Amino acid sequence: MKPVALLLLVCGCKGQEPDTGPASPTETGPSSETEPPETEPPPSGFTSCDGVVALSVCPSDALVVDGAGGVTIFDVPLTWTWSPACFQSVAAPIYVQVPPDATSVTVTTDAGVSPVDMDVLRDGAVLLENTEGTYVATPAATAAWPKSVDEPVSGCWAVFPRTNSLEPETTPGRVDLYVRHGDAVGGSVRVVPVLVDDAPITDEQAAAVIATAQARFTRGGVTVVVEPAERLTFQPGPVDLFGDAYRLRMAWTDPNATGGIPVFFIESFDASSIIGLAGGIPGAPRPGTATSGVIAAVAPIVDGGDLDLARLGMLTAHELGHQLGLYHTTEAAGGHDTLDDTPECPPSADADENGELQLDECLKFDGPNVMFWQSSAEVDQSVVTDDQLWIVARSAAVQP
Numbered sequence: 511m512k513p514v515a516l517l518l519l520v521c522g523c524k525g526q527e528p529d530t531g532p533a534s535p536t537e538t539g540p541s542s543e544t545e546p547p548e549t550e551p552p553p554s555g556f557t558s559c560d561g562v563v564a565l566s567v568c569p570s571d572a573l574v575v576d577g578a579g580g581v582t583i584f585d586v587p588l589t590w591t592w593s594p595a596c597f598q599s600v601a602a603p604i605y606v607q608v609p610p611d612a613t614s615v616t617v618t619t620d621a622g623v624s625p626v627d628m629d630v631l632r633d634g635a636v637l638l639e640n641t642e643g644t645y646v647a648t649p650a651a652t653a654a655w656p657k658s659v660d661e662p663v664s665g666c667w668a669v670f671p672r673t674n675s676l677e678p679e680t681t682p683g684r685v686d687l688y689v690r691h692g693d694a695v696g697g698s699v700r701v702v703p704v705l706v707d708d709a710p711i712t713d714e715q716a717a718a719v720i721a722t723a724q725a726r727f728t729r730g731g732v733t734v735v736v737e738p739a740e741r742l743t744f745q746p747g748p749v750d751l752f753g754d755a756y757r758l759r760m761a762w763t764d765p766n767a768t769g770g771i772p773v774f775f776i777e778s779f780d781a782s783s784i785i786g787l788a789g790g791i792p793g794a795p796r797p798g799t800a801t802s803g804v805i806a807a808v809a810p811i812v813d814g815g816d817l818d819l820a821r822l823g824m825l826t827a828h829e830l831g832h833q834l835g836l837y838h839t840t841e842a843a844g845g846h847d848t849l850d851d852t853p854e855c856p857p858s859a860d861a862d863e864n865g866e867l868q869l870d871e872c873l874k875f876d877g878p879n880v881m882f883w884q885s886s887a888e889v890d891q892s893v894v895t896d897d898q899l900w901i902v903a904r905s906a907a908v909q910p
């Protein structure tokens with residue numbers, strides 16, 4: 511078993527934090543049931559769908575990050591209540607005071623395979639309002655900040671968790687909050703090849719595939735480590751993208767406690783054109799959730815009886831980039847990531863005017879970048895910029 515350099519704080523409910531004493535004398539007396547005490551933090555301009563006004567300064571019972579640098583993890587169980595106003599199940603907001611030396615904040619709202627939503631605020635400013643619109647609300651939805659170099663992350667964070675079931679949610683919920691702080695930038699990205707059922711790939715080939723990502727992302731304080739391959743018995747037949755894929759990731763719970771990101775090698779998806787699938791941008795850092803890990807289909811990459819390791823490696827590196835928090839440098843319709851040093855393929859590059867910025871049209875720009883939206887066997891997409899690596903180094907999945 512490898513040591514995992516994580517500081518794990520388990521907080522069953524708000525109010526379990528050590529009491530550091532009243533912030534002001536007025537908090538020592540009984541407070542009115544109907545009126546907030548005068549020291550109540552100021553409200554922000556945000557009201558959740560069930561009418562809860564967010565605070566812009568953390569309340570005295572907020573979670574507090576303390577101790578030396580590292581990754582502090584808060585694991586907060588949720589109690590769901592059906593809200594007719596939201597037409598969703600909601601849980602009470604969670605506040606965490608993130609210190610000035612913090613380098614990233616990652617939030618997962620998890621209710622098994624149930625799709626979830628959340629609003630996330632920092633110092634009362636809305637950073638994420640409802641995961642729908644950014645990506646279709648998924649199970650184990652995860653979001654991380656900073657999204658661009660030098661975006662600040664210290665301050666009072668608030669998370670409003672919800673689920674998207676059309677009936678009252680019965681699956682237990684939780685929010686995982688990861689705060690990197692101190693000088694904990696960079697470290698090891700442990701990647702665990704997980705060979706599923708009869709996927710036609712050997713341990714050595716799986717390691718060779720992940721070595722491509724190792725070559726892309728090992729730089730400037732980040733080291734990608736390939737763990738020994740593991741095996742998982744899941745199910746016969748193709749994996750469907752929006753059901754099996756979630757259950758597959760939940761089926762592997764890191765038995766050797768590597769703290770690593772699993773790459774599941776399967777035979778195929780039910781959609782034959784899909785080869786690689788990340789859990790999210792980023793995926794949930796904790797193993798065993800519906801978005802923990804990358805899935806790679808092996809059979810579509812077999813060419814003339816031989817597995818095209820280079821191509822599968824390139825695709826897997828791209829998906830690991832998503833899993834670690836990287837967006838596409840350019841989207842098909844022209845959107846871009848928020849990083850300054852990634853080239854942008856401009857609308858004028860759309861030579862055939864079909865409304866898509868295709869790889870062959872963007873070769874002079876970001877086509878060769880690992881995170882361009884489209885790939886091809888003929889193009890080497892090995893470029894990773896300093897800003898992309900800056901984001902990766904702050905991923906909650908990187909072990910200090």
Ligand SMILES: [Zn+2]
Nearest residue numbers: 828832838883
């Ligand atoms: Zn992608």
